[in-house]
Amino acid sequence: MFELKNKRIAFFGAVGYLGTPIIWKMAELGADLFLADFNKELAVKTAREMSEKFPGQKFEASKVDVGDYASIAGCFKEIKNTFGSLDVMVSGIHAANDRTVEEFTPELMNKSLSVNLTGSFLLARHSAELMPKGGSIVIFSSMYGQVSPDPSIYYKPMKANPIDYGIAKAGLNQMIRYLAVHWGPKNIRVNGVSPGPFPNPANYVGSEDFIERLNKKVPLGRVGKRDEMAGSVIYLASDESSFTNGHIINVDGGWTAW
Numbered sequence: 001m002f003e004l005k006n007k008r009i010a011f012f013g014a015v016g017y018l019g020t021p022i023i024w025k026m027a028e029l030g031a032d033l034f035l036a037d038f039n040k041e042l043a044v045k046t047a048r049e050m051s052e053k054f055p056g057q058k059f060e061a062s063k064v065d066v067g068d069y070a071s072i073a074g075c076f077k078e079i080k081n082t083f084g085s086l087d088v089m090v091s092g093i094h095a096a097n098d099r100t101v102e103e104f105t106p107e108l109m110n111k112s113l114s115v116n117l118t119g120s121f122l123l124a125r126h127s128a129e130l131m132p133k134g135g136s137i138v139i140f141s142s143m144y145g146q147v148s149p150d151p152s153i154y155y156k157p158m159k160a161n162p163i164d165y166g167i168a169k170a171g172l173n174q175m176i177r178y179l180a181v182h183w184g185p186k187n188i189r190v191n192g193v194s195p196g197p198f199p200n201p202a203n204y205v206g207s208e209d210f211i212e213r214l215n216k217k218v219p220l221g222r223v224g225k226r227d228e229m230a231g232s233v234i235y236l237a238s239d240e241s242s243f244t245n246g247h248i249i250n251v252d253g254g255w256t257a258w
């Protein structure tokens with residue numbers, strides 16, 4: 001059912017661990033893609049590889065820093081020059097400080113929220129300006145926007161997932177609902193996905209016991225595989241979700257269900 005032919009999609013945080021399998025699936029389903037990421041080199045390389053594999057479609061890439069609002073505005077200028085208008089915007093960016101509650105300074109908290117919350121808000125607003133006939137906005141939230149990390153699974157020197165991350169994700173959940181209502185009359189749908197544990201193996205070499213503790217917290221008994229996010233994001237990006245608005249899909253193996 002899902003097809004993305006002629007959909008012009010801007011994906012922020014495109015070449016990250018979870019973004020990568022999604023953008024490739026989107027390309028396979030016929031989308032034109034603008035890949036925006038901190039990691040310009042990988043985004044440009046990926047766009048080039050996609051152009052070779054799917055010659056009839058358009059792929060562009062650019063560096064963006066979602067913590068720098070001028071950089072966001074510059075990136076949307078490029079998107080406008082490339083596509084004219086947009087059908088879909090996905091944001092899979094995140095920022096967090098590896099600090100405990102006691103270690104946090106106001107500056108660190110503000111910096112993090114300025115990327116995750118204000119930056120994401122600006123991504124959504126710039127996107128809406130490029131969606132005169134409506135569109136779909138998909139924001140990556142997290143299970144930690146709904147529930148607190150269980151401190152008992154983080155053994156020293158590991159620290160529990162930091163508070164700024166969860167505060168921002170909870171804020172994004174409300175932003176999704178607010179914007180879904182605000183832009184509903186313009187046929188701009190705003191939804192989210194809320195991943196559970198998808199540990200990137202590159203970050204957990206030697207921490208197999210931690211993965212085991214994560215497995216035990218998931219009703220399905222295991223952590224997520226990176227390509228298990230594509231279905232929900234593509235559903236929300238495609239016309240199959242044309243009446244889904246203001247919704248956040250949990251893709252967490254049931255983590256938040258008990």
Ligand SMILES: NC(=O)c1ccc[n+]([C@@H]2O[C@H](COP(=O)([O-])OP(=O)(O)OC[C@H]3O[C@@H](n4cnc5c(N)ncnc54)[C@H](O)[C@@H]3O)[C@@H](O)[C@H]2O)c1
Binds near residue numbers: 012013014019065092
């Ligand atoms: N992996 C998980 O277990 C998990 C769980 C819950 C939620 N999430 C959410 O899913 C999304 C993707 O996570 P991931 O695991 O793929 O992370 P990742 O770090 O692998 O990917 C994030 C991508 O965003 C880019 N990025 C980060 N900050 C940016 C900024 N300020 N400006 C521009 N680009 C920026 C990075 O370069 C990277 O390519 C994030 O929003 C994250 O919070 C992930």
